[in-house]
Amino acid sequence: YLKEGKDGKEPNNWRSYFGGSVWEKLPGQENLYYYHAYAKEQPDLNWENPALREEIYKMVNWWLDRGIAGFRIDAIINIKKDLTWEDLPVDGPDGRGFLTNSITRMQKRDGGTKNGIGVFLRELKERCFAPHDAFTVGEVFEVDREQLEEFIGEDGYFSTMFAFDPIQSYKKGTCQCEFDRNMNPDEWKRDVFVNQKLLGDIAFEANIIENHDEPRGVSRFLPKYAQTPVGTKMLGTVNILLRGIPFIYQGQEIGMKNAKWNSIDEFDDISTKDQYQIAREAGLSDREAMEACNRMSRDNARTPMQWTSGENAGFTKGTAWLKINPDYKEINVEDQENNPDSVLNYYRKLVALRKSDEFQNVFTYGEFIPEYEEMDDILAFYRTDAATSILVVANFGTDAASIELKGNVKRVLMSNQKNETVDY
Numbered sequence: 001y002l003k004e005g006k007d008g009k010e011p012n013n014w015r016s017y018f019g020g021s022v023w024e025k026l027p028g029q030e031n032l033y034y035y036h037a038y039a040k041e042q043p044d045l046n047w048e049n050p051a052l053r054e055e056i057y058k059m060v061n062w063w064l065d066r067g068i069a070g071f072r073i074d075a076i077i078n079i080k081k082d083l084t085w086e087d088l089p090v091d092g093p094d095g096r097g098f099l100t101n102s103i104t105r106m107q108k109r110d111g112g113t114k115n116g117i118g119v120f121l122r123e124l125k126e127r128c129f130a131p132h133d134a135f136t137v138g139e140v141f142e143v144d145r146e147q148l149e150e151f152i153g154e155d156g157y158f159s160t161m162f163a164f165d166p167i168q169s170y171k172k173g174t175c176q177c178e179f180d181r182n183m184n185p186d187e188w189k190r191d192v193f194v195n196q197k198l199l200g201d202i203a204f205e206a207n208i209i210e211n212h213d214e215p216r217g218v219s220r221f222l223p224k225y226a227q228t229p230v231g232t233k234m235l236g237t238v239n240i241l242l243r244g245i246p247f248i249y250q251g252q253e254i255g256m257k258n259a260k261w262n263s264i265d266e267f268d269d270i271s272t273k274d275q276y277q278i279a280r281e282a283g284l285s286d287r288e289a290m291e292a293c294n295r296m297s298r299d300n301a302r303t304p305m306q307w308t309s310g311e312n313a314g315f316t317k318g319t320a321w322l323k324i325n326p327d328y329k330e331i332n333v334e335d336q337e338n339n340p341d342s343v344l345n346y347y348r349k350l351v352a353l354r355k356s357d358e359f360q361n362v363f364t365y366g367e368f369i370p371e372y373e374e375m376d377d378i379l380a381f382y383r384t385d386a387a388t389s390i391l392v393v394a395n396f397g398t399d400a401a402s403i404e405l406k407g408n409v410k411r412v413l414m415s416n417q418k419n420e421t422v423d424y
Contacts, residue, residue, distance in 0.1 A: 001035035001046050001081065002026065013087045015096035018271045019278040022099055037078045037099060039270045047079045047120055060128040070135030073158065077141050080117035082106040093282070103142045113147055121157035135159045137206050137247075145198045152203040160245055163205040166191040167214060183221050185396035189379045196243055196368045196381075207244040209235060210252055215300040219258035225398055229255060233346045233416035234394045238379060240350045241392050243368040248347070250305055254336050255343040258300040259325040261293060268322050272297040308334040341418055353414060362388040372403055 003011040003023075010023035011033055023033040024040040035044045045052055060071070082105060088097025110116045129136050138158040140151060152161050166188065199205055209217030217239070222231045232255035240246045261267060264276045272293050279289035294300075299322060306328040308314030313328035325331075336342035354363045362385045369382040377397030383390045390413065395401050 001044055003033055003035070003085065005031045005033055012085050013090070013096045014099045014102060015092070015094065016099060018274040020094075020274070021096070035081075037075070039274070041270070044078070044081075048081075048083070053120070053123065057124070057127045060124075061132075064128060064132040064134055068134070070137070070159070071129075073136060073138045075141075076121070076138050077103060077117065077143065079120055080106070100142050107142075107144075113143065113150060118150065118157070121151075125157050137161060139164075148199070148202050152205070156203065160204055160206045162211075162247075163195055163207050163244060165195045167208065167220075185221075185223065185377055185379065188221060189373075192238075192242070192379070193370045193373065193381075196370075199243070205244045206247050207239055207242050208247045208249065209239045210249045210301055211247070212249070212301050213298050215296055215298075216256055216258045217252060218255055219295075219300070223396065226396060227257065229341075229343050230416050230418075232343050234396075236343070236347055236350060237392060237414065237416065238394050240347075240354055241363060241383060241390075242381075243366070243383065246354070249301065251301070253344055253347040254306065254331055254333055256303075256306060256325065256331060257327060258294065259303050259323065261290065261297065261299075261323075264290065264293070266323055267293065267297060267299050269297060269299045269302070272299060306332040308332050346416065349414060359388065359390070359413075361385060362390060366390075375401065375403070377401070378403070 005011060005023075008031075010021050012023075014022045016022045016036060017038050022035055022037060024036060024043075026032045026034050036042050037044055045056075047053060063071075080103075082102040088099075088101050088105075091097050091101070106116060107113055112118075125136075128134070136158040138151065138161040140158075140161045141164065143151060149156065151157050152159070195205070208214075209221055214220070217235060218227055218232050221235055225231075226234070236252075240248075264273060267273055267276075276289050276293055279292060280286070284292070303322055303325045304313060304315035304320045306313040306315070306325065309329045309332050311317070312320060313324050313332060314334065315324065333344065336344035339345065353359060362383050366383040366385040366388070369384060371380040371382055371391065372378050372393075378393065378395055378401055380391065380393040380403070383392065389407075391405075391409075393403065
């Protein structure tokens with residue numbers, strides 16, 4: 001998108017995801033700007049142009065024709081712009097408005113998404129995904145729950161979409177580093193339960209606790225005292241056995257954690273560097289800004305995979321693009337392969353349980369029923385169908401807890417506790 005400036009300034013006051021204006025002057029031009037929802041190195045394409053969409057469809061089909069099974073569709077909600085380009089209400093000290101508010105405003109004005117972005121997404125599906133029976137998972141934000149069926153229902157634009165609502169632990173503002181908060185287990189339980197209840201039988205969302213754009217799940221969703229192999233297994237149990245499609249991100253299956261970053265120079269992520277600068281300009285000290293970046297930087301999930309306890313975690317004999325997490329001597333694939341009680345082998349058992357002939361139906365199609373909601377630090381739910389009822393219980397607290405079971409327990413299928421007797 002190219003637009004001329006207004007009164008010697010950018011075309012409007014929209015703030016990008018990474019902070020600062022969504023507009024950047026086109027080199028060599030006096031008053032012409034290009035639009036970037038993210039970094040200035042990432043100009044947005046104009047999807048309103050039919051010729052551009054044709055080129056995109058050619059590229060997508062080129063891959064599908066070669067046997068690609070499907071796509072993760074990144075930040076797709078941003079392809080449709082509010083073409084009025086009107087200023088947004090100011091929501092921060094920088095005098096700007098966050099660009100996602102333009103998406104919300106546009107949807108309200110156009111009566112939802114079907115008359116806006118839905119036109120593009122339906123065309124993309126019909127021209128590319130449907131003819132190849134491709135699996136698609138959308139990275140979709142700013143969509144009302146009433147529109148879920150439109151996006152991932154029986155005839156939705158995508159096969160599924162990521163369940164982001166339970167992992168959005170910071171509020172957006174001028175500086176997401178400044179506003180992030182430490183995760184509270186009971187707040188996360190509430191968010192998970194709300195999301196599961198809202199989905200009902202409409203569709204399956206893709207459940208995640210981490211990905212390449214989020215910090216590590218162990219460091220984010222577990223209190224410090226629970227960031228152990230036992231706690232990591234507990235978190236994995238919740239993630240894998242919720243209703244929906246579980247996604248496991250590389251390193252999650254061995255319990256990789258956030259790295260320790262000592263300087264902003266150690267980061268590679270554009271967003272982290274931008275947010276650090278904005279945090280400093282907002283008045284945070286170097287220590288405060290670095291603490292926020294240590295917790296929330298996307299680079300936490302991008303450190304090289306920890307294969308062994310040897311040099312560079314067995315990842316390379318050269319120099320990796322990003323620092324190796326110093327804990328690789330304690331957390332790596334090789335050691336866990338040889339330990340039957342490891343996080344890696346626990347994840348394998350979890351996946352086998354979910355996919356087993358005996359239980360795959362209840363874990364796939366079974367109802368999600370919250371349990372013990374009033375108990376602090378306890379996250380528990382049933383997965384149940386006409387034939388089977390399975391209770392999943394996680395204790396995020398420091399003390400043992402007693403619960404009153406409803407009915408007789410036939411057997412314990414899995415436990416993260418080493419000495420617990422299991423019958424499966």
